[in-house]
Structure formats: C-alpha cells, structure tokens
Amino acid sequence: MSYIFTSESVSEGHPDKVCDQISDAILDAYLKEDPDSRVACETLIKNNIVVVAGEITSKGNPDLEPVIRNTINSIGYDNDDLGFNGSNCEIQNHIFQQSPDIAQGVNEGEGENLEQGAGDQGLMFGYACKENEALMPAPIDLSHQLVKKQSELRKNGGLDWLRPDAKSQVSVIYDDNGKSIKGLSAIVLSTQHDEGISQDDLKEAVLEEIIKPVIPSNWLLDETKIFINPTGKFVIGGPVGDCGLTGRKIIVDTYGGMARHGGGAFSGKDPSKVDRSAAYAARYVAKILLRLVLLSGVRFRFHMLLVLQNQPQLM
Structure with missing residues (x-):
C-alpha cells in the first residue's frame, strides 16, 4: 500500500518559535545561576510588545531584560523596519514564585513522598526510525x-x-x-x-x-x-503578522505527527517538568532500542504521575 x-x-523567526526561544533563554539564565531552579516560563509577543509570565523559584536573580532583548536581536528582529525590534520593544514581566503546594511534591525530602517527584502528571512519548541518520521521520x-x-x-x-x-x-x-x-x-x-x-x-x-x-x-x-x-x-x-505564544509548535518540536504526543510543550521548563525531561528520556530510549533490534521504528511511552515514579512502556 x-x-x-x-x-x-x-523558522526561528516564526512568532511562536521566538516565544519558545525567549522562554528557554530565561530558563537558561536561571539554571546558570542556580541549577536547582524551578522554572515554568511562558512568553507572548504581538507587534513590538513582549509579555513573559510564569512561576519561578530560584536562588538566582538574573537580569531578564537583556536576556530577552539579546535573544530577539540574535534571531534577526533588530531593526524598526520589521515592526519588532529587540532593542526597543516593550517588555512586561509577570513572573511569580512556584506554588508551595506543588513544590513540596517535587522537592526531595518534602511532602508525603520524600523522593524527588515529577512536577506534573501526563503522557510523554519518544520515537525513532531508520529513515535517515537523525533517526527522524x-x-x-x-x-x-x-x-x-x-x-x-x-x-x-x-x-x-x-x-x-x-x-x-x-x-x-x-x-x-x-x-x-x-x-x-x-x-x-x-x-x-x-x-x-x-x-x-x-x-x-x-x-x-x-x-x-x-x-x-x-x-x-x-x-x-x-x-x-x-x-x-x-x-x-513575525509578531506583526501573527501573535506568538510559547508551546504552540509541539508537533514541530517532536516528530511532525508521525508519533503520538501527550500535549505538553518543552520550552521554558526545567528538568522537573516531565513534559520536557521525560519526552527527552523516551526519545533516548527509543534510539537505543532501535539500534539493538531489527525494527524500522520504535515508540516508547512514559506515564508520569504527579510526585510519584514513572511507568515506562514499549509500544
């Protein structure tokens, strides 16, 4: 058949991807100062306005304005002719701390389960195939x-x-x-x-x-x-033509629809957020299994429970 x-x-200049990169740049800035930072950062852009919001708990305290501006300029939005300029765009910051109710379930030694837990529940999938050297569809x-x-x-x-x-x-x-x-x-x-x-x-x-x-x-x-x-x-x-938002290109970020997706985005999330870390782990396992067995493709799934351990499954 x-x-x-x-x-x-x-491209990196698509408005949704710009937002992903800003969220990840903020994540990187916090992790650089404190590897144990808990970060969930979302970004919205429209015309020459950038709005960042989310929940962050960290011992670090990076200056986010130059992080945001440098990210936008490096993408190529660095002059007024484009209607979006990293050097002079308006930046609104609405970042607050992570809920202590969630934190006690994630932090090691706190909550009912003393081991470090997952930051949320969900399904995360990994996939690999032999269609090219990248093992991607x-x-x-x-x-x-x-x-x-x-x-x-x-x-x-x-x-x-x-x-x-x-x-x-x-x-x-x-x-x-x-x-x-x-x-x-x-x-x-x-x-x-x-x-x-x-x-x-x-x-x-x-x-x-x-x-x-x-x-x-x-x-x-x-x-x-x-x-x-x-x-x-x-x-x-760019954001003059379309409003951009973090996490709207989840199929682009994974397998283009060839494999299942649990619905969670990657960008702006530290490793305790299993939307990202478990999806990366599932992809790693799928690649290893593909090299070990005579199959054309491998799908691997994690079932994650808030606070509790994962339940892996080969599909």
Whole structure:
C-alpha cells in the first residue's frame, strides 16, 4: 500500500518559535545561576510588545531584560523596519514564585513522598526510525532542513532580502506500507522577504538555493508539486503578522505527527517538568532500542504521575 504523510516546520523567526526561544533563554539564565531552579516560563509577543509570565523559584536573580532583548536581536528582529525590534520593544514581566503546594511534591525530602517527584502528571512519548541518520521521520526532518537553510542564507548574506519568519511543509510518498520512500508529493516553503524583491526572482532563488540543495534529487519526481510563497507576498511577518505564544509548535518540536504526543510543550521548563525531561528520556530510549533490534521504528511511552515514579512502556 502507498500513502502520503505530511509534516511542517517553522523558522526561528516564526512568532511562536521566538516565544519558545525567549522562554528557554530565561530558563537558561536561571539554571546558570542556580541549577536547582524551578522554572515554568511562558512568553507572548504581538507587534513590538513582549509579555513573559510564569512561576519561578530560584536562588538566582538574573537580569531578564537583556536576556530577552539579546535573544530577539540574535534571531534577526533588530531593526524598526520589521515592526519588532529587540532593542526597543516593550517588555512586561509577570513572573511569580512556584506554588508551595506543588513544590513540596517535587522537592526531595518534602511532602508525603520524600523522593524527588515529577512536577506534573501526563503522557510523554519518544520515537525513532531508520529513515535517515537523525533517526527522524523524513517529512519533519526535511521540513526542518528547509527552514534551517533559509536561516543560514539569511544570516550569512547569501540571500540578504530574506526576513526571519518562514514555514515549510513536506509531503512524502511512502510505498510498501511505509517500508520505503518513493519520493515527494509536495513541498511548500513560505518565507518573509523585503519589499523590493520580485516574486519571480524570489521563487527562482528559493528553488535553487534552498530547496534543491536540501531535497535529495531522486525524491523530486515529475509529479512533485513545489509551492513557494503561494499567497504571492510575505513582507509582513513575525509578531506583526501573527501573535506568538510559547508551546504552540509541539508537533514541530517532536516528530511532525508521525508519533503520538501527550500535549505538553518543552520550552521554558526545567528538568522537573516531565513534559520536557521525560519526552527527552523516551526519545533516548527509543534510539537505543532501535539500534539493538531489527525494527524500522520504535515508540516508547512514559506515564508520569504527579510526585510519584514513572511507568515506562514499549509500544
């Protein structure tokens, strides 16, 4: 049986991904000063406004304003022409301490269970397959590579009319019930750009400089459809075009829909938050098992209970 599977990815300049990076930068700043910090940080961006909120308990006390501004500028939102500028954007800070009721269940030696516990309940999945060296499904892997190439050419000046916001989508044709890949059914790449570039020049450059270097030539079939900026224009982007929020790209962050997802996001969460740490552990276990057994793919699941130990399960 033959079927098509599609996954998408987004660039570092996509508004939701900007928020993920700000939340993670705040997490890193606290962990650098106190490795035992408890951090749950969310970010929202719209136009030239950044709102950070959450619960943090730490012995560290980093200055968050330069952390936030440096993160935004490093992504590429560093001038007023984009409508979002890390150097002068408004920052609202609504971060408070973690609830002591939760903390006593997580901290070792406190609460009814004296061992360190999980920060929440939930399901976390890990997956690995043999479709490439990254042990990732081809649709999400190729989608990631496309937006990474876009970012690389934007930053090194190869295509200096590119702007930070971009999205990709790849549809893979699987044969033999998923045992082999015939090629690609469709590729979509939408990239923000300066006003001055014509759509014809943009499409030619994106095809030759981004798509062809990334996609294996034998997977570009006669019937493969390629869509580049299908709306015809993408000058307005980032948080001016769309509000951004931490944790809205959970499928992009994992396996592109090829494997199950428990619903929890990664960014802005310290290791006591099992949405992140247990998902990483499940991926690690899946990769190890894939190398040990003669299977094309491995799925591994953790059932996490608040405060209590985990219940692993091979799927």
